[in-house]
Amino acid sequence: MSARALQTQQVKRLYRHSLKNLLSWAIRRDIFFEEADQLRGEFEKHKDVSDVGQIGRLIQKGEAKLKEYQHPDPYIVPYYPGGSLYARNPPFSKELHQQLDFGREDH
Known part of the structure; x- marks a missing residue:
């Protein structure tokens, strides 16, 4: 892979991570x-x-600035690992079956 x-x-990658940090x-x-x-x-200026x-120098400056402005408590999408909803309702085990007959269905 060439240097360019x-x-x-x-x-x-720097731009994407900067946007994610900005969202926090x-x-x-x-x-x-x-x-x-x-x-x-x-x-765009550069x-x-x-x-x-x-x-290379501009990338290093950008990464240093990103590290400097890193949010101490970054926003995490709730259903991603580390989010507040992650694995809140884990799937049922295969031994359990869902009962949908509430007595109103016709047999």
Whole structure:
């Protein structure tokens, strides 16, 4: 894999993680969209940089900034591992069967 392709992948990952981190800080959608536009503007500002060394330095600065602004209690989707609903209602074991006959069904 070329250095340029690897850096492109790193930039995409950095942008995605930055958006996820931003969602933990700005939970109201209107504020999130404004902040996301500013974040996108920061990435767009450097889109024409072609020097591999300079791109590497920009990625390092971005990752350091992401680490600095990491939320201490990040938002986790409730049904993902670590979320408040994760495995709350685990599936029944195969030995148990669901009884749907409540006495009103015709036999």
